[in-house]
Amino acid sequence: MSKIVNQTHTTGDKGVAAFHTYCAHHNPHILWKPETVNDFGVDGEVELTSIRSDGKLEATGEILKIQIKSTLKGSYIHKETEDSFEFRARNEDVEYWRKHRLDVILVIYDDRNELLYAKKIEPIDEGYYIKSIPIEISKKDNLLVKGEYKFLERFSAGFKQRLRFDIKETLSSNLFKFGKLPKYVYQYEPKLKSVKEIFDTIPPRERPVLLLKGNKVYTFYDVSAMYPNFKDQAVHYESKRPLAVKSLIKDVDERRLVSELLNLEFRQLCFEKKIFFNRQYQRYYFGLANTSFKERTEYYDGRARRRDTHRTVVAYREYGPYKFYRHFAFETKPLFTDDAVYLIINPQYLFTSDAKNPLEDKEAITKLTNYLTIREMTQQVYNHVHFIFSFLSGGTNKIVLSIYTGSEIELMKYESFTVNFGIPLDNKKLDEPESNYDGSNQQNLFP
Structure with missing residues (x-):
């Protein structure tokens, strides 16, 4: 059987x-x-x-x-x-x-x-x-x-x-590509020999963003139509010399000229939005619209298009003997490739004594940092980058620095990249709604 x-x-x-x-x-x-x-x-x-x-x-x-x-x-x-x-x-x-x-x-x-x-x-x-x-x-x-x-x-x-x-992951960065750049940098022979003299003579609305360098005036604009007073009083217009931006950015030595002008254009936009520049720390910071206020809160579009999202960008604080303002801030740096220009925006913080002048006591800053902050996580850094873009763009899909024909300047939304690695425990997706986060739990104040 x-x-x-x-x-x-x-x-x-x-x-x-x-x-x-x-x-x-x-x-x-x-x-x-x-x-x-x-x-x-x-x-x-x-x-x-x-x-x-x-x-x-x-x-x-x-x-x-x-x-x-x-x-x-x-x-x-x-x-x-x-x-x-x-x-x-x-x-x-x-x-x-x-x-x-x-x-x-x-x-x-x-x-x-x-x-x-x-x-x-x-x-x-x-x-x-x-x-x-x-x-x-x-x-x-x-x-x-x-x-x-x-x-x-x-x-x-x-x-x-x-x-x-x-596995593969899509990473969001703090790289902002210039989607539009002017065709030319215009070079002029100056009539007025210093920036102070130009500013004292020509009202703000009647002069372009400019750079005075090596006894030459540089700007992204042909001033004949847009700035007639500047054309007549500040420069010898017949000396105009157009320099192609595409050629300048390919030259390591010449691209600095483009970088400085773009930086001035960006600074102008920030100034209009009450974001000021601290030269000591080379850092943009949110200022108070009125010095009688002790806080500033901004509403903006969250990542899920929530218009009620807000954050406190300036706050007065008192801890023991320390009295100070904490400002949300950021640093910028240009990045050039052979055919494109990017702006790197790195979120930071600035502590001031009077909403303008930085605290001088570095040891105090360290103590305040240890007392006030916890470790900053990736998600919060991403929230910072998104906030900066959303605020400067006014809730649109680009940051507009100049609208003049032939001299348009636009920064596109932060770049994303697909990479051949990942950390699967990062379960929170970057497109999830953002909380009403005021940025109080930060660590990086000064690099």
């Missing part, structure tokens, strides 16, 4: 095969090693791997023990609902798992629908139960799905510290 193959054995093989297939298709690959002898409560082990920055796979040395239970008729499944079920483990199995030096993962294969579930064995009060111990399995949270690479996230002890190269 032929030997009969027990259905339980067949179902068990299916469970092992299903888990092996899952491991083989996981990214990064999971190394499955079945136990061949001395099966005292585990069916095998897995070794976790990671993808290096060069794209090669490496074993991490992290081992997890695996116990696979397969069921055809629900013999291991009790109190089943749409969302969960119980697996009833023998007391001696649980005691063995609990005492194991390595983490033990319980894998359940449901042959009725060919589904795999996995759960890490945690400490259980065995004394409460007589013969078996119920382990609750969530059909959502404990489900292993081929193509969803979540095994490391769920079970790796070192996962929180690991930068992974098997």
Whole structure:
């Protein structure tokens, strides 16, 4: 008479095969090693791997023990609902798992629908139960799905510290690209020999943003139509010489001229919005519209287009002997490529004694920093960058510095980049609504 193959054995093989297939298709690959002898409560082990920055796979040395239970008729499944079920483990199995030096993962294969579930064995009060111990399995949270690479996230002890190269993420930056630049920088011979003389002679609305350098006046504008008084009184218009911006930015020595003019244009816009520039720390800071006020709050469009989002950008504070104003601030720096120009905006803070002059006591600043602030997280830095863009753009999709035809200057929204690495524990998405955050928990005051 032929030997009969027990259905339980067949179902068990299916469970092992299903888990092996899952491991083989996981990214990064999971190394499955079945136990061949001395099966005292585990069916095998897995070794976790990671993808290096060069794209090669490496074993991490992290081992997890695996116990696979397969069921055809629900013999291991009790109190089943749409969302969960119980697996009833023998007391001696649980005691063995609990005492194991390595983490033990319980894998359940449901042959009725060919589904795999996995759960890490945690400490259980065995004394409460007589013969078996119920382990609750969530059909959502404990489900292993081929193509969803979540095994490391769920079970790796070192996962929180690991930068992974098997996933891609989109990163937002503090890089703002100039979407529009003037065609020319215009060079003129000056009639008035100093910036002070020009400013004293020509009213603000009748003169362009300009740079006086090397006894030459430079500006992004042909002043004949837009600034007739400036044309007649400040420069010799017939000396006009157009310099192509595209050529200037490709020359390492010449691009400084473009950079200085763009900086002056940006400073002009900030000044109009009551954002002033501190020369001592080379930093823009939000000022008070009226010195009789002790706070300034600005409303703006949050990332989910919430117009009620606000933040306090200037606040008066008293802590012990210290009395000061805390200003939201930022630094800027140009970045040139062969065919584009960017503005780097780095959020910062500035402390002043009277809403204008910086505190002189550096030691006091350090004490205030330690007292007032906590570590700044990535999400908060991103909120700062978004706020700066939203405020300066007036809630639109660009920051406009100049609207004159042929001399348009526009800064586009901060650049985003897709990179071949990521940190999966960053669960908060950057497009989630922003809270009404006043920026009080900051650390970086001075670099």
